[in-house]
Amino acid sequence: MIALFILIVAILNFILGFYVFLNNPKGRINISFGLSSFLIGLWVFLNFIFIKYTSIYVLQAIYTLAPFIIISIAWWVASLQTVKPSKSFVRINALFILFNCFWGVLMFISPQMIEKVNSALDYTTGSFFNVFTVYILILFFIFIIYFSLQYRKSDKIFRDQMRLIFLGIMMTVVIAAVVGFVLPAFGITRFNFLDSPSSIFFIIFSFYSIIKYKFLNVRVIGTEVFATFLVFLSFLGLLRWIDLSDLVLSAAIFGATIIFAGLLIRSVFTEIKRREEVEKLNVKLNKAAVELKARAKHLEKLLQMRSEFLDIASHQLKTPVSVIRGTLSMFQDGSMDKVSKAEQKKFLNNVFQKANKLNVIINDILRASEVDTDEFVIDKNSAKPIQIEDVATCVYNDLIDSAQERKLKLEIIKPAKKLPPILSNADFLEQALSNLVNNAIKYTAQGQVKIILSQDQDNIIIKVEDSGVGIPLADQKKMFDKFARASNAVNMYTDGSGLGLFIAKKIIEAHKGGQISFVSQEGRGTTFTVTMPIIKK
C-alpha cells in the first residue's frame, strides 16, 4: 500500500515538473522548477524501487540525489528574480555541485557511508554518514538563508506564492532530513519509508499556489494535472475490477472522467485565452496611454516654443512698424511741416529702411518656420549634386555691391583644381552661405571678408572669415538661437531679423553630415566653418 502511494507521489512529481516545463520550455523559471520536480520525482521513484527490491545501490543513489535536489530548488528560487544570478551565486553553486559529486562517489565506494542493508526499513550507516548528514544540514541552512534573502527582495504576489511553496518544500525537506538523515545517523532507520512520500506536501502546496495565484501563469497546468490525476485514479479503479458489472461501472466512470477532464481543460483554456486577450488589450491600452501622454507633452513643448517664437517675432515686427506709424502720423498731423526739408527727407528715409527691415523679417520668419521642423531634411529626394564654387560665386555676386558700399574687400579663395560635388539644394545652401557672408559684411567696419573653399578626405570645407567686431565670449553660446544678437553688435546694424544664423544652422544640419561652427575673438573677427560631405563614388 505504501509502495503504491510512493509510486503515485513519484508520478505526480514527474507530471508536475513535465507540465510546468512544457508550458514554457524556454522560461528560466519553468526549466528550473521542472528540473526540481523531476529530481524529486526521481528521488521518490528510487524510494519506490528500494522498498520493492531493497538494493544497497538504490539506497546509495537515493542519498546521492538528495543534495542535488536542494541545489536545484535554490536555482529555481534564483530564477524567480528578474535579474540573472550573480557570478558569486554561480561559483558557490558550482562548488557545492563538486562537493555533491564527491559525496556521491564516496557513497558508492566507501562502506563507511552505508555499511549494509538488511531490509527497506533496516540498514546500517557508517561513520562518514554522520559527516554527510552535517554537510546536508549545512547545505539546507545555507538554502534557508538564501531563500529568506530572496523572499525579502520580492514583491507581494511573489511573496505569497513563495510562502506557500516554501512551506511545501520545508515540510518535505524537514521530514526527509529527519527520517532520512538525522535518525539513521543515530541508527534509527525504521521511519525511512516516510521520507520520499513527504514530497506530497511540495506537490500539494505547488498545486494550491498554481490555482490560487496563477503561479507561473499556469493555472491551466493545475487543471490539466488535476484532470490527469482524476483520470489516473479512475484508471486504477478500472484495473481493480472484480466482476463484469464492476468492470462496466468502472469503465463508465473512467469514460465519464475522461469527458469531464476534457471539458474542464477546455473551459479553463477558453477562460485563460479570454483573459489573455483582455490582458493584451490592457497592455495595448496602457501603451497607447503612455504614447498619448508623451505626445501631449511634446505638443505642449511645441506650443510653448511656438508661443515664445510668436512673442519675439511680434516684437521684432512691431519695432519697425511703430517707427513707420509714428513718423507717418507726424506727417499727417502737420508736425513734420515744422522741420526742415533735410530732416523730413531723413525721416522718410528711416521709414523706407524700416519697411525694408520689415520685409527682411517677414521673409526670414517664413523661412525660419519652414526649416524649424524635424521633417526638414535635405536628402536625395530634395537635393542634387552641386558644385560649391557655383553657390559661392552666386553669393559673391549678390553681396559684392553691399561690401563695396562699406569699403570692404570681398573675395573667394578656392583651390585651382575643381572641388568634388556635394549633395545639396542650391537655393537653401545659397541662403545659408548668404546669411553668413551678409552678417560678416554688416558687422565688419573695415578690412575684408573671405569665402575660403577647400576639401579634406571626406568633406568640402567652407570658411567665411571676417575682420569684424567679433562675438564676445559670453554671447557665443546663444548665437545660433532665434533672434540672438551679440551685445557688442546691437547698435551696429539694425536691418537684420536676428534669424540669419539660426536659419543657416538649420539648413546646414538638414544635410546628413552637415556641420557648422565658428571661432571668434571680440575685436579681431569671426570665422564660420561649414563642412559638407563629399558624394561618395
Add this chain to the structure above:
Amino acid sequence: MAKILLIEDDPDQVMLYSIKFKMEGLDLICAYNGREGLEMARREKPQLILSDVVMNNMDGMEMLKQLKADPKIKDIPVVMLTNLNKKELKEKAKELGAKDFWAKTEVMPQEVANRVKKMLKIVK
C-alpha cells in the same frame, strides 16, 4: 520746462520723440539702455521716465526694479513704452511700480506727448 527721460535703444524712435516733445514744449533727455537710464535718473532727477522694455545692458523691467529700490529716485513716475504688448508683462510692470504701460504701435508720438502732459499735471 518739464524734464522727461526717455530710455530707448532704437535711435529712430529717439529722434522721433525728440522732435515731437520739443514741439510740445517738453525737455526730453535720452538714455540708450537701462543702466544708462538709471544713472541719468539719479543725476538729472526727471519728472517722468518713459522706458522701453527690451534692451541690452539692463532691460526696462530690471531698471524699474532698481529705480524703485533707490530711495532718492523711487518717487519718479515711470511709464513703460514698448512693443511687447503682453498682459503678464503689464501686470508685472504694475506690480513693480510702473505708473502705466503703453504700446508703441498703438500710441502715436502726439498721443504720448498729450498723455505725458496730462500725467505731469496730475503729478503736480
